[in-house]
Amino acid sequence: MKFNTKTIHGGQQHDPAYGSVVPPIYQTSTYAQSTPGGHKGYEYSRTHNPTRNALESALASIENGNYGLAFGSGLSAIDAVLKLLKPGDEVVSTNDLYGGTYRLFTKIYEDFGIKFHFIGMENSNKIEAYITPDTKLIWVETPTNPMMNIIDIVAISKIAKKHNVLLAVDNTFATPYLQRPLDLGADIVMHSATKYLGGHSDVVMGALIVENKDLAERLYFIQNASGAICGPQDSFLVLRGIKTLHIRMQRHCENGRVVAEYLSNHPKIENVYWPGFKNHPNHHIAVSQMDDFGGMVSFTTKGNNYDKAIKIVENLKIFTLAESLGGVESLAGHPASMTHASIPKEEREKTGVVDSLIRLSVGIEDIDDLIADLKQAII
Ligand SMILES: *Cc1c(COP(=O)(O)O)cnc(C)c1O
Numbered sequence: 001m002k003f004n005t006k007t008i009h010g011g012q013q014h015d016p017a018y019g020s021v022v023p024p025i026y027q028t029s030t031y032a033q034s035t036p037g038g039h040k041g042y043e044y045s046r047t048h049n050p051t052r053n054a055l056e057s058a059l060a061s062i063e064n065g066n067y068g069l070a071f072g073s074g075l076s077a078i079d080a081v082l083k084l085l086k087p088g089d090e091v092v093s094t095n096d097l098y099g100g101t102y103r104l105f106t107k108i109y110e111d112f113g114i115k116f117h118f119i120g121m122e123n124s125n126k127i128e129a130y131i132t133p134d135t136k137l138i139w140v141e142t143p144t145n146p147m148m149n150i151i152d153i154v155a156i157s158k159i160a161k162k163h164n165v166l167l168a169v170d171n172t173f174a175t176p177y178l179q180r181p182l183d184l185g186a187d188i189v190m191h192s193a194t195k196y197l198g199g200h201s202d203v204v205m206g207a208l209i210v211e212n213k214d215l216a217e218r219l220y221f222i223q224n225a226s227g228a229i230c231g232p233q234d235s236f237l238v239l240r241g242i243k244t245l246h247i248r249m250q251r252h253c254e255n256g257r258v259v260a261e262y263l264s265n266h267p268k269i270e271n272v273y274w275p276g277f278k279n280h281p282n283h284h285i286a287v288s289q290m291d292d293f294g295g296m297v298s299f300t301t302k303g304n305n306y307d308k309a310i311k312i313v314e315n316l317k318i319f320t321l322a323e324s325l326g327g328v329e330s331l332a333g334h335p336a337s338m339t340h341a342s343i344p345k346e347e348r349e350k351t352g353v354v355d356s357l358i359r360l361s362v363g364i365e366d367i368d369d370l371i372a373d374l375k376q377a378i379i
Contacts, residue, residue: 001061003062003176003177003246004246006061006062007058007062007242007243007244007245007246008243010057010058010060010061010062011054011056011057011058011059011060011061011068012054012057012058015050022240023050023051023054023236023239024050024051025051025232025233025235025236026045026049026050026051026232027231027232027233028045028049028232029044029045030043030044030045031043031044045229045232046224046227046229047224049229049232049235051232051235051236051239052070052229052230052232052235054235054239055068055070055235055236055238055239055242056068056069056070056207058239058242059191059193059197059207059209059242060209062176062242062245063171063176063180063181063182063189063209064176064180064182064183065182065189065209065210065211066210066211066212066213066216067209067210067211067213067216067219067220068207068208068209069207069208069209069216069219069220069223070193070205070206070207070229070230070235070238071205071206071207071208071223071228071229071230072204072205072206072228072229072230072231073192073194073204073205073206073228074100074172074190074191074192074193074194074195074204074205074206074207075100075101075104075192075206076206076228077190077191077192077206077207077208077228078101078104078170078190078206079104079108079226079228080208080219080222080223080226080228081137081168081188081190081208081219082104082105082109082114082137083222083226084136084137084166084218084219084222085109085114085136085137086113087112087113087114088113088114088115088134089114089115089134089135089136089137090114090115090116090117090132090134090135090136091105091114091115091116091117091135091136091137091138091139092116092117092119092127092130092131092135092137092138092139092165093105093116093117093118093119093138093139093140094118094119094120094121094139094140094141094142094144094149094151095118095119095120095121095350095351096120096141096144096145096147096149096351096352096353097118097139097141097144097145098141098145098170098172098192098339099335099339099340099341099342099343100339100342101139101141101170102118102342102343103342105139115134117130120149120351121140121151121156122149122150122151122281122282124151124152124155124156124159127156127159128159128163131159131163131165135163135165136165136166137165137166137167137168138156138159138160138165138166138167138168139168139170140153140156140167140168140169140170140186141169141170141172141173142169142170142173142174142179143173143174143275143286143294143296144173145172145173145296145339145359146273146296146298146333146335146339146340146353146357146359147273147298147351147352147353148273148274148275148280148296148297148298149281149282150275150280150281150282150283150285150286150289150290151282151285152282152285152289153167153169153179153181153184153185153186153289154184154185154288154289156185157184157185157186158185160185160187161185166187166188166215167185167186167187167188168186168187168188168189168190169181169186169188169189169190170190170191170192171189171190171191172190172191172192172195172196172326173195173196173294173296173325174290174294175191175196175197175245175249175294176189176245177196177245177246177249177250177291178249178253178290178291178292178293178294179289179290179291182209182210182211184289187210187211187212187215188208188209188210188215189208189209189210190206190207190208191206191207191208191209192205192206193205193206193207193238193241194206194324194326195324195325195326195327196245196248196249196252196325196326197238197241197242197245197326198237198238198241198326198327199241199244199245199248199326199327199328200237200241200327200328201324201326201327201328201329201331202237203234203237203238203241204234205230205234205235205238206230248328248364249292249294249295250292251364252294252295252362252363252364253292253293253294253295254367255295255362255363255364255365255367255370256274256276256293256294256295256296256297256362257274257276257293258367258370258371259297259360259362259367259370259371259374260272260274260276260277260293260297262371262374263297263299263374264277266378268301268302268378268379269299269300269301269302269378270299270300270301270302270303270304270356271299271300272297272298272299273297273298273299273352274293274296274297274298275290275293275294276292276293295326295361295362295363296325296359296360296361296362297359297360297362298335298357298358298359298360299357299358299360300354300356300357300358301356301358301378303356304354304355304356305355305356306336306355306356308356308379309334309336309355309356309357309358310334310337311379312358312377312378312379313332313333313334313358313377315376315377315378315379316332316373316374316377317373317376317377318330318365318369318370318373319331319332319360319370319373319374319377320332321333321334323338323339324361325359325361326361327361327363328363328364328365329363329365330360330361330362330363330365330370330373331360331361331363332358332359332360332361333358333359333360333361334357334358334359335348335353335357335359336348336353336354336355336357339359340353
């Protein structure tokens, strides 16, 4: 089955009860038993729920994995991966990281005795120096948030396999429409399904997808034992979102390209970060592992003025100033004061998150309206 069919049919079956084409929202916590243990495969909705299971099969299908797990948020999905570790274990992670992931690693898991190395992975040769016998996990985001760095998943998966370390890839920005990390050698794919998979800015959810059965069983155990599941209503919404992922992503990519090119020719703009540019440092890797370049574009203004950046995001009328990304509507964010405010200034500036950086999640509106909005806002 091709990707554009999988988003609609992958892992799906008509509901066995009445043949409903769309999986019903099984809004129930528990299931009747005829005799103790006499049930139809469902006992309690933390453990299993038919609507969530339908979504989890769809997730596995679109990422070319065997097992999908859905969680109450992207961070709770990451939290489940970290629970595979124990005190003394080490993690090598990208340094240009979603702020909430950095906070989870440093403010929660460091206290549990896990050691993190945050490094630039644009050059994959640098990674091996940080691998010790205690390293158990490599955590990669690509494209990175918000600098749009590209990391070579195939090269890192080779290093991970050589040292018997798990490789997890946060695929939130690219989605499986553009990039399928399991095919490139990753062990775990993670999503904030809040973003492109849900696609309509109306739900918070996380997901993990894996190929390996033992790993899946360990993660299912954690999902059930820790209980950070998502509800049936949210499962329904994300399942519905996935059905249009391919056509939404196609338009996000088209609009993203036009916005990136417009900004790069604008006299007041200093830098534009978008992996589709030929002079992007890892453009060749983006070309080899992604099918297009997505709808996320970041830029800085000349003079790097904090107040001016705030003014620009306030001026925008169609782009909404808001956290998050990946919905049908265009959003703009100012990482230094919003998503990355929890990262110390020196730390964030090292990775390029300077005061004038603005991140756009280019939506699927008419491109002429988006360009006109940017034109009037950039002062
Ligand atoms: C939003 C986001 C997360 C966190 O997901 P939530 O659903 O907000 O918990 C993790 N990684 C990336 C890249 C994100 O954009």
